[in-house]
Amino acid sequence: NAGVMQNPRHLVRRRGQEARLRCSPVKGHSHVYWYRQLPEEGLKFMVYLQKENIIDESGMPKERFSAEFPKEGPSILRIQQVVRGDSAAYFCASSPGTGANEKLFFGSGTQLSVL
Amino acid sequence: AQSVTQLDSQVPVFEEAPVELRCNYSSSVSVYLFWYVQYPNQGLQLLLKYLSGSTLVKGINGFEAEFNKSQTSFHLRKPSVHISDTAEYFCAVRFNGQGAQKLVFGQGTRLTINP
Numbered sequence: 001n002a003g004v005m006q007n008p009r010h011l012v013r014r015r016g017q018e019a020r021l022r023c024s025p026v027k028g029h030s031h032v033y034w035y036r037q038l039p040e041e042g043l044k045f046m047v048y049l050q051k052e053n054i055i056d057e058s059g060m061p062k063e064r065f066s067a068e069f070p071k072e073g074p075s076i077l078r079i080q081q082v083v084r085g086d087s088a089a090y091f092c093a094s095s096p097g098t099g100a101n102e103k104l105f106f107g108s109g110t111q112l113s114v115l
Numbered sequence: 116a117q118s119v120t121q122l123d124s125q126v127p128v129f130e131e132a133p134v135e136l137r138c139n140y141s142s143s144v145s146v147y148l149f150w151y152v153q154y155p156n157q158g159l160q161l162l163l164k165y166l167s168g169s170t171l172v173k174g175i176n177g178f179e180a181e182f183n184k185s186q187t188s189f190h191l192r193k194p195s196v197h198i199s200d201t202a203e204y205f206c207a208v209r210f211n212g213q214g215a216q217k218l219v220f221g222q223g224t225r226l227t228i229n230p
Contacts, residue, residue: 006158033217035220041223042119042121042221042223043220045217045218048217091158093159103161104161104218106159106160107158108156108158109158
């Protein structure tokens with residue numbers, strides 16, 4: 001019974017390249033969340049998706065960042081034309097529902113380093 | 116404004132000593148409260164949560180936390196720590212009306228246990 005799987009664990013990109021981060025939620029979970037953790041800071045909410053729908057993207061930067069959760073396959077967080085300030089740990093989480101009693105399961109994160 | 120503050124960025128303690136990690140929040144609405152632990156190179160694991168009922172909540176690994184509504188605090192405590200408790204601890208709050216599992220995290224407290 002696998003938990004939330006994120007890959008790659010580490011991703012190195014040069015400025016201007018694209019970064020694609022993948023997240024496979026716990027089997028049966030239809031709610032996916034992306035959080036970003038900058039050095040020495042807590043996690044910051046980025047986006048909440050359900051299958052094929054973006055529900056809340058209030059934490060996403062207005063440009064260069066996009067997310068999707070297709071009907072089949074993992075959720076993808078895409079960062080175009082990366083800059084050094086994008087260097088951070090990106091965590092994905094999933095839950096089976098939205099009730100307060102629903103547990104949120106976190107992946108181990110993708111560490112993005114922009115050179 | 117809705118915010119979460121962890122007052123101590125680092126807390127060093129000796130093994131078998133008690134520890135308290137502080138968390139305060141600011142909110143005009145009701146809240147659900149969580150403590151997560153992050154071991155090196157891993158994702159976050161839920162330690163405990165307060166949704167309603169008894170203000171003293173017991174979690175895994177011998178941790179407990181007490182919700183104090185008048186002081187808007189949710190401090191984490193353990194009577195006797197072990198070397199294996201060395202980790203980063205995050206307080207998180209779900210503000211009523213925010214929807215789904217969108218959590219606001221504190222900055223984190225790094226707990227270091229010395230032998």
